[in-house]
Amino acid sequence: MTIKKPPTRKPRADAEQNRTLLLETAKTAFAEKGASVPLEEIARTAGVGIGTLYRHFPNREALLQEVYADETQKLAAAAARLIANEEPLEALREWLRLFVRYFATKQLVVEALGPKLKSSSGAEIETSITTLARNAEKNGDIKLDVAPLDIVRAVVGMSAFAKPGWEKNAYKMIDIVLAGMSAD
Amino acid sequence: MTIKKPPTRKPRADAEQNRTLLLETAKTAFAEKGASVPLEEIARTAGVGIGTLYRHFPNREALLQEVYADETQKLAAAAARLIANEEPLEALREWLRLFVRYFATKQLVVEALGPKLKSSSGAEIETSITTLARNAEKNGDIKLDVAPLDIVRAVVGMSAFAKPGWEKNAYKMIDIVLAGMSAD
DNA sequence: TTATATACGGAGGAAGCCTCCGTTTATCAA
DNA sequence: TTGATAAACGGAGGCTTCCTCCGTATATAA
Numbered sequence: 001m002t003i004k005k006p007p008t009r010k011p012r013a014d015a016e017q018n019r020t021l022l023l024e025t026a027k028t029a030f031a032e033k034g035a036s037v038p039l040e041e042i043a044r045t046a047g048v049g050i051g052t053l054y055r056h057f058p059n060r061e062a063l064l065q066e067v068y069a070d071e072t073q074k075l076a077a078a079a080a081r082l083i084a085n086e087e088p089l090e091a092l093r094e095w096l097r098l099f100v101r102y103f104a105t106k107q108l109v110v111e112a113l114g115p116k117l118k119s120s121s122g123a124e125i126e127t128s129i130t131t132l133a134r135n136a137e138k139n140g141d142i143k144l145d146v147a148p149l150d151i152v153r154a155v156v157g158m159s160a161f162a163k164p165g166w167e168k169n170a171y172k173m174i175d176i177v178l179a180g181m182s183a184d
Numbered sequence: 185m186t187i188k189k190p191p192t193r194k195p196r197a198d199a200e201q202n203r204t205l206l207l208e209t210a211k212t213a214f215a216e217k218g219a220s221v222p223l224e225e226i227a228r229t230a231g232v233g234i235g236t237l238y239r240h241f242p243n244r245e246a247l248l249q250e251v252y253a254d255e256t257q258k259l260a261a262a263a264a265r266l267i268a269n270e271e272p273l274e275a276l277r278e279w280l281r282l283f284v285r286y287f288a289t290k291q292l293v294v295e296a297l298g299p300k301l302k303s304s305s306g307a308e309i310e311t312s313i314t315t316l317a318r319n320a321e322k323n324g325d326i327k328l329d330v331a332p333l334d335i336v337r338a339v340v341g342m343s344a345f346a347k348p349g350w351e352k353n354a355y356k357m358i359d360i361v362l363a364g365m366s367a368d
Numbered sequence: 369t370t371a372t373a374t375a376c377g378g379a380g381g382a383a384g385c386c387t388c389c390g391t392t393t394a395t396c397a398a
Numbered sequence: 399t400t401g402a403t404a405a406a407c408g409g410a411g412g413c414t415t416c417c418t419c420c421g422t423a424t425a426t427a428a
Contacts, residue, residue: 049408157341180364233377
């Protein structure tokens with residue numbers, strides 16, 4: 001069995017630059033043209049070769065994920081903050097609202113990508129909602145006989161071939177679902 | 185302005201046959217390999233040329249729609265029957281369960297097609313759920329402050345990157361949502 | 369049987385995805 | 399500075415799928 005020897009060199013500056021450049025270009029392109037914009041177009045716009053794009057991001061999904069990574073990050077942070085500062089049930093409700101707004105920005109992504117969002121961002125979201133929901137359950141606010149993630153799913157469903165303004169309906173659905181789970 | 189003169193001839197038998205054959209082949213293929221199975225493969229399996237497939241169904245969506253047309257039809261029929269024979273709230277609940285099963289069969293379709301289901305099947309479903317929901321509302325069972333279709337959306341959301349068995353969760357979500365909407 | 373509207377089939381152009389590899393360049397040691 | 403070399407670059411090209419176009423074949427009607 002061969003051991004990997006790490007000759008360790010400083011990472012090349014041009015590589016870092018291109019990576020950043022590609023992420024910025026992709027973010028714009030996805031927002032403007034939807035998530036199925038040709039990757040070759042992104043590469044061209046960024047002024048790099050297609051090979052470079054694929055070296056940094058092995059496929060479309062990887063690129064999308066990184067583009068939205070920081071927003072996902074913020075969402076996770078918000079969960080922690082809400083738990084610390086709010087009543088459990090309200091923390092849960094508020095986070096779900098945040099989620100709706102977050103999801104609205106990547107909705108077109110989902111449309112074009114299909115439900116492959118299990119990926120990494122999914123894991124962080126699952127952690128957040130699970131913590132929030134269990135917290136509310138322990139506090140006696142809700143009875144949890146579906147998986148916590150199912151709450152998110154119901155809310156996300158609101159965006160199914162949504163017209164602009166679906167967020168309003170999603171907010172209402174949050175209240176309905178929480179009411180339906182309430183342990184009174 | 186030229187008027188279209190209709191020379192009217194009996195439609196050719198081979199055309200009808202091929203159409204039917206293609207529908208059957210497509211149904212199997214979609215079920216077995218998902219909705220993104222190459223259309224050329226369907227044509228080949230059916231033993232017709234790709235041109236014939238495209239003449240009958242101008243694109244993938246048209247083909248999918250026709251493949252599932254009769255199931256959609258049944259669902260609409262069920263709505264009428266349930267309204268006639270059940271208590272309004274139970275009619276609504278039961279229809280939503282039927283919908284879950286219906287949707288389970290075309291779920292893979294949705295995944296590959298993305299939310300383009302507004303199309304014709306969507307219209308029939310919207311009619312059904314609207315009638316059922318308004319019926320339950322008039323009976324004083326629920327308070328309807330979301331669009332009826334949103335109930336379906338919430339339920340459909342359960343299937344988002346679902347594992348096998350998501351139908352169970354969907355059933356639970358039906359109960360939760362209806363409880364949350366109950367006007368007590 | 370013949371004429372013709374209708375349908376058939378598949379070649380081929382267009383578009384995207386992704387890989388592969390020869391060329392270029394940033395880093396580091398001397 | 400300079401040379402060696404690991405690291406990164408770029409884009410040609412193979413592959414897959416979509417869909418159109420049109421010459422050929424055939425079912426229908428007279």
